[in-house]
Amino acid sequence: MSETGAKIVVIDRAGERHVLETVEGWRVMEILRDQNTGIEGICGGSCDCATCHVIVDPAWADRLPAPRDEELDKLDELPLIEKTSRLSCQIIWSDALDGLTVTIPEAA
Amino acid sequence: MSADRSQPQRYDVAIVGAGPTGLFAVFELGLLGLNAVLIDTLDKPGGQCSELYPEKPIYDIPSWPVITGQGLTDKLLEQIAPFKADFLLGRRVNGMTRQEDGRFLIGTDAGDTVDAGAIFIAAGAGCFTPRRPKLEGLEAFENRSVFYAVRSRAAFAGRDLVIAGGGDSALDWTLDLVSTARSVTLVHRSDRFRAAPASVSAMRALEAEGRVRFVEGDLAALHGAAGDLSRIDIRTKGGTVELPADRLLAFYGLNIELGPIAEWGLDLADGKLVRVDTEKFQTSTPGIFAIGDINHYPGKLKLILSGFHEAALASHAAFKVVRPNEKLRFQYTTSSSELQQRLNVAPIAEAAE
Ligand SMILES: Cc1cc2nc3c(=O)[nH]c(=O)nc-3n(C[C@H](O)[C@H](O)[C@H](O)COP(=O)(O)OP(=O)(O)OC[C@H]3O[C@@H](n4cnc5c(N)ncnc54)[C@H](O)[C@@H]3O)c2cc1C
Numbered sequence: 135m136s137e138t139g140a141k142i143v144v145i146d147r148a149g150e151r152h153v154l155e156t157v158e159g160w161r162v163m164e165i166l167r168d169q170n171t172g173i174e175g176i177c178g179g180s181c182d183c184a185t186c187h188v189i190v191d192p193a194w195a196d197r198l199p200a201p202r203d204e205e206l207d208k209l210d211e212l213p214l215i216e217k218t219s220r221l222s223c224q225i226i227w228s229d230a231l232d233g234l235t236v237t238i239p240e241a242a
Numbered sequence: 243m244s245a246d247r248s249q250p251q252r253y254d255v256a257i258v259g260a261g262p263t264g265l266f267a268v269f270e271l272g273l274l275g276l277n278a279v280l281i282d283t284l285d286k287p288g289g290q291c292s293e294l295y296p297e298k299p300i301y302d303i304p305s306w307p308v309i310t311g312q313g314l315t316d317k318l319l320e321q322i323a324p325f326k327a328d329f330l331l332g333r334r335v336n337g338m339t340r341q342e343d344g345r346f347l348i349g350t351d352a353g354d355t356v357d358a359g360a361i362f363i364a365a366g367a368g369c370f371t372p373r374r375p376k377l378e379g380l381e382a383f384e385n386r387s388v389f390y391a392v393r394s395r396a397a398f399a400g401r402d403l404v405i406a407g408g409g410d411s412a413l414d415w416t417l418d419l420v421s422t423a424r425s426v427t428l429v430h431r432s433d434r435f436r437a438a439p440a441s442v443s444a445m446r447a448l449e450a451e452g453r454v455r456f457v458e459g460d461l462a463a464l465h466g467a468a469g470d471l472s473r474i475d476i477r478t479k480g481g482t483v484e485l486p487a488d489r490l491l492a493f494y495g496l497n498i499e500l501g502p503i504a505e506w507g508l509d510l511a512d513g514k515l516v517r518v519d520t521e522k523f524q525t526s527t528p529g530i531f532a533i534g535d536i537n538h539y540p541g542k543l544k545l546i547l548s549g550f551h552e553a554a555l556a557s558h559a560a561f562k563v564v565r566p567n568e569k570l571r572f573q574y575t576t577s578s579s580e581l582q583q584r585l586n587v588a589p590i591a592e593a594a595e
Pocket residue numbers: 176177178180182183258259260261262263264281282283284288289290291294295298299300301302333334335336364365366367368369370500501502503533534535536544545546547549
């Protein structure tokens with residue numbers, strides 16, 4: 135787990151808020167999957183399955199590295215997305231993200 | 243093989259799911275002289291490997307330093323060919339009942355019934371099912387005016403058709419149905435498409451000729467009565483666009499869910515994985531085994547090679563269920579003429595036995 139104790143805040147499908155441990159260098163999908171938040175990440179992070187869709191707190195959206203075309207195209211396959219929708223496998227955790235807040239939307 | 247539905251076809255083992263694990267199970271069962279039927283919701287075998295990453299390289303299949311997802315499926319199909327398994331594709335397994343003699347009956351959403359001595363659940367991450375748009379009243383329109391696949395082109399002939407999505411399916415069906423439908427409007431959230439460039443240019447050409455209309459936006463509402471669609475509202479940057487339409491084809495990719503097996507009364511982990519033992523990979527119901535990504539046991543790794551190993555052990559255990567009065571002889575393919583006969587290869591010299 136992160137030595138600095140940086141945390142990610144997750145609002146799960148039931149609307150419950152969790153403050154979770156993180157690991158520097160891991161994909162956010164992996165951090166969420168490991169702690170049983172209901173994120174599947176079936177494709178292991180290769181931007182192929184869109185089962186790791188999260189909605190990033192708007193206050194954080196611009197502080198994350200911008201999505202690549204591959205991620206945007208995959209998101210566009212989903213029937214419903216928000217302005218700050220991301221695939222969490224494409225966000226690599228660094229302690230600078232301490233406090234990042236994401237919501238896991240209902241499965242499509 | 244849907245010939246006579248009144249008499250269910252009998253098999254030694256029914257395998258739910260034709261991913262790499264289900265395919266390899268055919269081989270392991272075949273070596274033991276057991277026959278099998280594979281049932282899958284997808285219209286092709288290969289599971290995740292063929293559906294999600296056909297072109298991507300896999301590096302951790304023993305003895306294949308590198309092989310693509312589709313390459314692996316093709317090799318498995320070649321390897322299991324001698325055992326002539328039946329494939330029921332494009333059908334979801336729904337119900338399961340146990341008969342008085344201990345055998346199982348499995349039903350599909352297409353109305354098939356299969357009679358099997360044992361069941362292998364090789365359902366992977368679950369059934370691939372179309373992602374449905376979140377629209378009020380959608381259900382009433384589904385399978386009447388709203389579809390997620392084209393079963394027959396006739397359903398769209400002379401219709402005002404809206405196709406939603408930006409991948410190959412959306413583009414291919416736009417090009418295909420433009421000649422039969424009365425009008426075709428393609429709706430996608432962005433003007434970038436995740437489809438073959440040639441299909442995109444063909445669609446653009448039809449758009450320029452005025453034969454296809456493209457609207458950049460999201461489906462917002464369906465209108466109509468008693469399941470008959472009359473209008474679709476599209477949310478665009480410039481406001482709502484109202485499209486007169488009586489058919490909608492939505493291609494938003496596939497979702498994966500455990501599906502009907504969740505109702506089979508098996509002991510589950512997290513409500514979505516099937517608990518098994520690690521001796522036989524049997525579930526809490528004797529005679530029903532679970533192998534590959536779908537199962538759960540302490541130390542489970544969701545790797546293709548784990549599924550192969552599980553298939554071998556489950557097959558030996560299933561033999562004892564299906565042939566309770568026969569003795570199972572452990573043999574190698576290199577040295578057993580019986581196995582070589584089953585594999586349809588020329589038996590090597592008797593001396594090898
Ligand atoms: C992008 C990506 C990369 C991967 N890379 C690797 C890798 O490098 N190495 C590795 O070992 N693994 C890898 N995996 C994981 C690997 O693909 C899976 O472990 C493997 O596919 C599991 O095989 P399976 O046969 O158990 O299930 P699946 O491949 O999921 O197949 C299950 C099948 O069952 C069908 N099904 C389910 N329920 C029903 C039902 N009720 N009725 C009818 N059909 C049903 C489904 O439609 C599906 O086709 C990767 C996965 C992805 C997505």
